[in-house]
Amino acid sequence: MSSITLPPLRAFTNYALPPRANPMVFHPTPRTPKFSLAFILDDNRPLTPPATRNQEAKVQPTQHPIAKDRKRKRKMTAEEKRAARSCCIEGCTNYTIDRGLCFRHGGGKSCSMSGCSASAKHRGLCWKHGGSTLCTVEGCTRGAKSRGLCWSHGGGTKCSVANCQKTTISKGLCWTHGGGKRCEFDGCKRPASQKKQNFCTK
Numbered sequence: 393m394s395s396i397t398l399p400p401l402r403a404f405t406n407y408a409l410p411p412r413a414n415p416m417v418f419h420p421t422p423r424t425p426k427f428s429l430a431f432i433l434d435d436n437r438p439l440t441p442p443a444t445r446n447q448e449a450k451v452q453p454t455q456h457p458i459a460k461d462r463k464r465k466r467k468m469t470a471e472e473k474r475a476a477r478s479c480c481i482e483g484c485t486n487y488t489i490d491r492g493l494c495f496r497h498g499g500g501k502s503c504s505m506s507g508c509s510a511s512a513k514h515r516g517l518c519w520k521h522g523g524s525t526l527c528t529v530e531g532c533t534r535g536a537k538s539r540g541l542c543w544s545h546g547g548g549t550k551c552s553v554a555n556c557q558k559t560t561i562s563k564g565l566c567w568t569h570g571g572g573k574r575c576e577f578d579g580c581k582r583p584a585s586q587k588k589q590n591f592c593t594k
Contacts, residue, residue: 483573 468476479486479494489499489511500511503518510518517523524535527542534542537559541547548559551566558566565571573584575592582592 477487480492481497486494493499503510503512504516505521513523519535527534527536528540529545537547543559551558551560552564553569561571575582575584576590584590
């Protein structure tokens with residue numbers, strides 16, 4: 393049996409394409425040093441610097457936060473603060489306690505006695521029903537104003553007029569020096585009653 397002789401193999405080169413690098417051969421570069429993970433794993437892709445990666449990972453916000461316009465409240469003057477805390481009854485300058493009223497005009501808790509709308513002073517009762525402390529003078533049944541004494545026995549604040557020993561009614565003055573309310577009737581100097589619409593009892 394005769395043997396067949398084959399022609400020698402020839403390697404053809406394609407000049408249209410660049411020569412392909414051997415994937416098994418890898419040379420270290422400045423981007424992929426010898427001790428880098430890419431060199432150990434034989435990865436021929438250059439490493440990306442960490443700074444570049446962080447910059448690429450940042451996502452620019454699409455919307456800017458809207459600044460809220462906060463309205464600043466104007467500071468109240470001393471007169472406005474005083475008016476806001478004053479009793480709502482016309483002509484009364486006392487401070488409010490409850491419901492826009494001062495103690496004299498029904499502010500605060502009411503008397504626990506049925507049918508009584510006066511403000512409670514002590515033990516849930518008004519001064520008419522025993523809610524106030526009695527005068528310490530023996531035999532006196534009036535309510536004590538200060539220092540354990542009633543008006544008649546020297547309790548309460550003294551009149552601001554010099555050498556006056558009487559007790560103040562309002563505005564730091566006693567009745568003689570202009571304290572308290574007067575009847576609104578022309579020429580009448582008697583005490584005014586709120587129940588009588590600021591007129592006297594006559």
